[in-house]
Amino acid sequence: MPELPIVTLSVTIGNMNTSFEDERVRAPELADWLLSRGLVAVTTAQAAQLLGVPPDQVRRRLHAPARRGEWVMPAHGLWMAVHPEYRTWGAPPGIEIVDTVMRHLHTDYYVGWLSAAEIHGAAHQAPQVFQVATSRHIRAKQVGRTRFTFMTRESVGAVPVIERPTRSGHARVSTREATILDVAADIDIAGGVTNAATVIAELADDDGIDVGTLADLAHNYPAAAGRRAGWVLDRFGPELELEPLRDVVQSKATAPSLLDAAGPTTSELDRDWRLRVNRDVEVDV
Template structure:
């Protein structure tokens, strides 16, 4: 039996077990073939569209029904990829917001929040951007059922705080406000309390509260405000930390310097 046939048969077995992502080492350990022979077989199968190499020896199996797209949806292999990278993560930001029903902004890339720097992944059919977060482990998460298992996803409330934190990387405060206008429907006071308690940057809570007030989400804003210590201990925070610190703090209860005027695209 040829090496290509052995590898192809093994991939068929992977698929039958619901496994669509694998390391090259998995194949080498399973077959009586040299590392070089396995590598060449995978290259030939990649040229035929049977597999696609994503990163560092990790491959995704391409079922026949996804041959035109070049890859199955990310939830078929994402958790296997991240285990291969040994990288703690969760689906976050606009990708998480879309899973929670806030899909006004079309997500062109998969956005993952991770515990260390990782270069973005861009190949035909898949774009992943990684956002570093030092206190990732404390972020409130929920489990989302994917095709090949459960995926960690930020809760609606922790998603909201992350949108504020990374606003300059996802389209600015206008985009954040637009997504929040839909995401608010999935948020609740208990979730806000949990997300607030886990947030290490107090200014992000102030900014989110201000934006919720701007949207007229008074009950959510009130619930968030009630979880916080006395405002006497707060420092003033700029709404847009990357913009000039000129503006007014017109007595708003969040002690926000209003150096931006975000508008939702509704």
């Protein structure tokens, strides 16, 4: 992953090359000074340089501005300047800061599950947490009003994403097809079978997905993910040609999957999707 250009000794802003080597800024003015230059974050070492103090004095110098909501420290050694409209929140929304934090931590990531569904306009209810897939373990954290939860996933970088524009750049968000399969694979993370089914159906609405892309991606997911997704789309989604996805799930030489992994293991078998339908589902779309 490329390094995040937060603040370095020489930072390019648009077509201007701005040097900070000789800059000195008073602590009460530093947040607005950065924001006025299109910058959102500094490391502790960079803040120390701008303030003209040793690094171990940065926390004390920024304590009062932070209490006024001008700064938030979402990760060790990273200071983010808060835009005025978010200062009563304690921090910008999660989508605005996740990329900066992950780059600071040198961690590959994408916004996924219900948080991605909401960004795609498909969350029936606003998720209570901001769900992020990461390439290594990171503890959950509260940043302002946002409760971040991080789920370690293999091959995070291989999951297709869109780049959602933010004020400071962009955030990596799983595509609709990847979000469908993540939600189908992790029913518990998605709030249960009914909520997961509702989200999947909404993601596919209005020609929102490409079934061929979904089928290709299903090769990289557990069999249960493709089977649940196909079953939901077949019953509750828009009229789609699901044969490519059906071929993929039929080709997986595993025992039938459960619609609800926590439900009964004996129930009606849907042979088309090799899925035991062990829960009643009422989709609200």
